[in-house]
Structure formats: C-alpha cells, structure tokens
Amino acid sequence: MRTQNATAYRFLTPYLLIFAIFWIWPIISSFLISFQATRTVPWRFAPTFNWGRLIGDPAFYNALKNTLLILVIQVPVMIALAIVMAVLLNSPLLKARGLYRFAFFAPVVVGEVAYSAVFRLMFSLDFGIINKLLESVGLAKIDWFSNVTPAMALIMIAVTWRWAGYNAIIILAGLQSIPEDVYEAATLDRVSKVKQFFHITLPLLKPVIVFCAVLSIIGTMQLFTEPFLITERGGPGGGTETLGLLLYRQGFRSLNFGYASAVAYTMAGLAIAITLVQLWLMREPK
C-alpha cells in the first residue's frame, strides 16, 4: 500500500494536538516540576528539595502504606468476586438472567459522589442502616468512622461494590469468547465442572484477568474520592489517607505543586512497576 501521509495526518491532527498539549507535555512538565521548589517566586531548580522531603516524610509513608494495603486486599477480593459473578451469570441454568445482570452491573453507572454519600449514610454510627441491622441480629454495632480498621474496611467494601460488576462485564465477555467445543471433550470424559473451571476456563481467561487486574491496580493506586468523601478527608486522623489524597492536599490545598508532582510520579512508578511484574508473572510459558 502506498503511504498517505497528508490524508492520514489530516484525520489525526486534532486528536494529536489535544494529546500533545494535555498529556505529553504535562507528563514531561510534572517530571520537571518535581525537581523545583515551587513555593518561592519564581520557582527555582532544586533537585533534592521535593524528593528529599518525600523520602523523609511520615505522611508520605502513611499514604503509601494505606494505598498498598487497600491494593493488596481489595483488588484480589474484587477480581475473585467478579470471576464468580461472571461464571455464574454465564451458567445456562440461570433463570431471570436479566435481573441478576442488572443487580451486579448497575453500580457501573453510579457516580463516585452519589455512592459515597449513600455509603456514608448507610454506615453511620447510630442511625446507619448497617449498624441497625447488625444490632437487630444481636451483633455489636461498629464505629466505622472513628477507628482505622473499620474505616479501611469500609473504603474497600465501597470500592468493591462499585467496581466488581465492571470487571464481571469484561470477564463475562472473555468467557463468552471461549468456544463451546473446548468443553465438549472434557464433558465426554466426565471431567467435573469444577475441574473444567480450574483447568480449562481459568487458563483461557488469563489475559482478560490480567487486563482487569492492571486496570484495577491503576485505579486503586489513584484512589481519591472515597477517602475524600466517605471517611472525611482520609480520616480518622489520616488512617485512610491515600496517595491520591496526599497529592490533592499538597497540590491543591497547600499549593505545593513540586511536592505533589513528586507524589504523582511515585504513583506512576508504582503503577508501572506493578503492571510489569503482573505481565511477567502471567507471561505465556515457552
């Protein structure tokens, strides 16, 4: 095929312009900003100013610890739940499939602010429906907002509720792309459904699951709205403060763009590192 540079770039230019101005340049720019002291006018180049502070900042380690803790617990639980949802929704035995699909997929359209407000109300100490239900079955009520462990659990519950169905949609599409005849031989050999799931379905789903895991890790790495709105600015006492929230506080409350950029690049570095490890762990055996 002959090359069609002029035509191709006529179609591409508007998109590439936006891309260059609002993505490529900011990616470079925030890297440069992270090496500047930004609370003096004019900004001055000070390579260790922000990064040096980051390394010694207890608030950074607290946010990092919280973010990683949410990451290692919430993402695997949610992906496992999404696989269960997808496999069961795909079962030919299921009646009223549409209703179940609606129940699991509906949170996908719910905005962060709307669901944060509902979760905050549902889990409130004295008048929250969750504590009322716990008490009505004879359990002690839980102070979800004043203690760190329940507050972290609440964040994880909220995020899992919001995103499990989203991942189930992707996994379900993956399941439906597995051809029927893959299972036929196994069924003829009387291999149990459970064995079929672990030895046929899961290995074939691997790329889709990796895709979901990578997207979820990037998303959770930037977790902001839930600790901002549900646990009230990362409360109690910074117990649910995430890297996303630290970036917001430093960048947009203290207007310390240099330090906030260093936090942003740390998040990016972590996301890329975890993604690479994941892709490496899940690589096809040679």
Add this chain to the structure above:
Amino acid sequence: MTSRSQARLGRSILLHLFLTPLALIWLFPLWMMVVFSTMPDNGIFSPGIELLPHDGFIDNFNNLQRDTNFVGAIGISVAVAVTYTVLSVLLTSMAGWALARYEFHGKGAVVAIIFGTITLPYAVVLIPQFIMVARDFALANTWIALIVPPLFNSLGVLFMRQAFSMMPAELFDAARVEGVKEWRIFLFVALPLARPMLAALAIILFLASWNNYLWPLLINSQPGAMTAPVALGTLIGLTKVSWGGIMAGAVMLTVPMLIVFVLLQRHFIAGIAAGAVK
C-alpha cells in the same frame, strides 16, 4: 425424572440460592439511596429501621435546591457531557480511522505512545493540566476547561481503530474508484457502518463526563460553574445540610443513568467489554 436431570435441578437451586442474596446485597445501596431520598432528615436520623420509600422526595429536592443551585449544576453537567461526547466521538473516530486505514510515517510511534499512556495514572498529568488551564490559559470556571482537557482518550481510539479495521477494504476502494474524497468516505461510508460501535463509545464517554469528579472539582470550584457531582460533593460533610436533599441529588444523578443502562444495555456492555477483546 432421570438422575441426570435431578442433578441439574439441584445445581440450579444451589446456583439461585447463592446468587439471589448476593444480588440483593448488591442492589441494597441503590435501594437505600431511593428510600433515603424520600425520607425527612428526622426520619433518616431516627433509631427505627426503614426499608420502604416515603413521600418526601419533593421536600428533599427543595431542601437541596436551598443548599446549592443543583438545577443549575445539572444544566452545566448535561451541556458539558453532550458537547464532550460529540467532540470526543468525532476526534477518536477520526484518529481511529487514520490508524486503521492508512499507511503513513510515524504510525508505529503514534500507536505505541497511545498504548503506553493506558497504564499511566491520570495523577501524573493532573498538576500541569491544572497549572496550564487555570493559570496560563486563565480558563478556570469555564465550560472549555471541563470539556477540552478530558478529550484525550486512548481506549476510545483503540476501540474505533479496531472497529474500522474489521470492515472489508472493498467497501472503501469501490468509493475511491468513483473518485469520492477520503473525508466523504469516512463520513458517509465508514461512520454509518460503525454505528453500533459509535453508540457504545458515546454511552461510555457520556457516562464518564457525567460522573467525572476530580478534574471538575479542581478546575470549576466557583458556585455558578460547578457540575452536579461537584455541587453535591460540597454538601457532604457539612453540618447544617439536608441529608435527604443530598440523597435526592444522588437519585437525580443516578436514576437517569440507570434508565439509559437498562434501555441500552447491549451497547453499554459492548463499550465496557471492548477493552478486553483485542
């Protein structure tokens, strides 16, 4: 009844016994959102367990409108989401078309860069975007600030590239032989053929804009310029505020999207699942 079909029945019952409680738990927050939105504040903050809707939605809505100009904010949200969706569908499908259908210098690099940015957290561009839009361009609290920076969308381009590259080349070659210009082929042959994919993409983009929170929170923080989620978010955590009103706002943000979801479920799911099927 054979033992085989008995086993099937048993499995079916087990399946529903497991899935039904899970589905009810999943629907519970949405149900409670509706229930809360119809209850007066002294009903929400009372010791009894209330699981059924009351009739106070209008009162709650009035309280919300007293706390913040929510109707105005909804207007901004709708206008921004519609404009954003139209522009973004156009830009991403033009780019996807070029990547799918033409050979040109730098194509490999463009594709590689677009793929590369998928795994990059948005946080990395947030601060320079803010500095640029708010300070350099002085566009804070405008619609342009809400619409233009989020126009870059890598998954959308890859989705449309996929859609156009699956179409048979003969369709377009026939038009070329007739001397039809490339932009007319794109507009009048390719785009109509891609209608289902465009619908899926449009729904996902509209939803993303409708629910977008962090960027509008930062860039349009003045009362008259806020989008609906931002306006609602400012009330959460305040003391003298109607929680029934907040819930009425949450319902107004959520229920229209749930209706769209039910009506256009197929496109919705296609749009979300598209990321996985490469």
